[in-house]
Amino acid sequence: MEAPWIRIVDLAPHEGQEVTLKGWIYNKRSSGKIHFLQIRDGSGFIQGVMERTAVPEETFQAAKGLWIEASVEVRGTVRRDERAPSGFELSVSDLVVVSNPVEEYPITKKEHGIDFLLDNRHLWLRSHRQQAILKIRDRVILSCRTYLHDRGFLLVDSPILTGSIGEGADGLFELDYFDQGKAYLAQTGQLYLEAAAAAYGRVYCFGPTFRAEKSKTRRHLTEFWMIEPEAAFFDHKDNMALQEDLVCHVVAQVLEHCRPELAFLERDTSLLERIVPPFPHITYDEAVGILQKLGSDIPYGDDFGGDDETLLTQQFEKPVFVECYPKGVKAFYMKQHPEREDLVLCDDLLAPEGYGEIIGGSQREDDLDRLLGRIREQKLPEESYSWYLDQRRFGSFPHSGFGMGIERLVAWICGLQHIREAIPWPRTIYRIHP
Template structure:
């Protein structure tokens, strides 16, 4: 049958056995008659120890010539190694070089600037740090899908090309769509509302686009967002669902990604705090007063800026809901607050430690007349929204939903400063490549 090919992740179950590992050499050091080859294969990282008198002279000499990121097949015996993060190492008996680069790998051991690393993002992804971040990202996505599947939500994919504006014309990427005006989707929410009228509990999850020329550490022009929509959920039900989702997400990452969080040097105490108590709530009007006391110049009617969110979240040890923003600061589809008609029934969920908004949600306006009045006041093209207004004409219903940004959630949970690290290929106003 020959020597079995296994992944590095599987090696712990093959102690004492001869196996083949196929991957890339991301580092190497030599000590006289021993080569220490650091190997990765996508599932993990392991050290392969090559002793001169245990392999052929040709193989040992060939290993001297290997550049970083050589692709190769390594045959050897799995040994336990308590010092290794994988718990094992490989005692090499032979190697087969698949491809030895002719040039030095662009990303060396020295420090590189962020722009250089982003220009070489296709290679930077190979680093242990980037693998840790992408592993946490994948776990968060898995947790979200699992959470909603277990609650009997239906996944309904929304279109990326749309004729309807969801979040305001200033942030639109406009397309010429066969001589019609179309846009890259800012949100799948309007379509999720239609699906909720059909299936009750739904969510969509995919890329969304904002043409805002923002340069902050929290903004991308292309990002991923999960958007649930629930029939007969009011504003409070909506916030309860958000809190349950975020708490579940943090619990899952803490359980399944301890090695990755340790590699990222993430302080776990703030994350554990998220799981230990209810989230905080503050009314927008009270938030303005509090921020003014803390030195902000924000006034009623303003949306909270990044600095305001940072200052506010630093006052709390768990996420905080800021509820009931002014109408003018929020989108046309949000329901008027019956207790304060200058505001709407919405909430932004702000992550602690200065990370700010990760969720925006609201109860939707289910009154046809009020919705039409608001849309006309905002100057929307009513012809493009007749299908959306049909949801109020035929069986209107109380419903609520929210959007949670994947990249902002990953940045917060990983404890990272800038959002550009948490998506494989970031798109910003200055970056289209690679």
């Protein structure tokens, strides 16, 4: 009887049975009478033990000649082994070599420089560490989408090519769009979501966004993925409550489903287990005061840089909301504070442990005259925003939303030193290959 093809992640119900695995050799060690084959198949990792006396000699010799990353079909009996990371081993009875590499795999156990690994990112993705990170990323995205769907948010895809500037003219990737003039790679889907919220009430988009900032920090990419909810009749406080609940939900889901991956990354999960409501709230004014007492030379009225965010978040064990920034450092569409004309109703949610901003949000300006005034103040092209202003001309309503950067969230949850590991193909000011 033919042994069924099973993925490593699904081996548990087949204990004591003979199965077939299809995957790759990621490590191997041998003695004269036994081969220990480390096998991966994309769903997990397992050790296959091949004893010389248990297989034909040609099969044993074929295994001896395997290079790292050879693709194979392996048949064997599933045995429980509590010492193994997967909880099981495979007693190998047969092996078919699908393809053996023509040369030695370039990524070895020795220490490699980051540039070498990024040049070989297409191969580096096969490593156990990168698989752990990307499985957590997958869980983060799935958790976000399920959370929003279950709360009545409709997915609305926003355009990547746009004629409207969402976050200010700095940091735009610009191109000529046939005979239509200039177009830009989207910095955000928000303006389009505001129109969709007028139609469907609660909406969100999820996709790539682009910032042409020449930033070299460990928190910045030129292309990243962002999830952006927008909700009709949500005010500033409703908006922050949604952010808090979403972040707590995502962290809880990762803790529930990705414990092995967090353990492999040596992540201190006790720090993540603290991520429960309520989160602390401070105003921009209070944040500047805290920073200045801690030795920062930030003047009042400036936006926070990475060092300021790091210093601030080190004072808290949970994510912290910083609310109500000066109007001059925030986007034109944010609603004016009802008690102070110099401030807007916005928030940044900063992750603890020095990871900084993971969410930026605001209540949107629903007053036509004020919004038009802000567009003129910032010398933005009014004609490009005529459709956006229609939302205030025809049935204006209070509404709020935010953008959460997936890579920053993943970097914090995984405890990564640099955001470039949180995305399969990182794009920075120095890198567009592979």
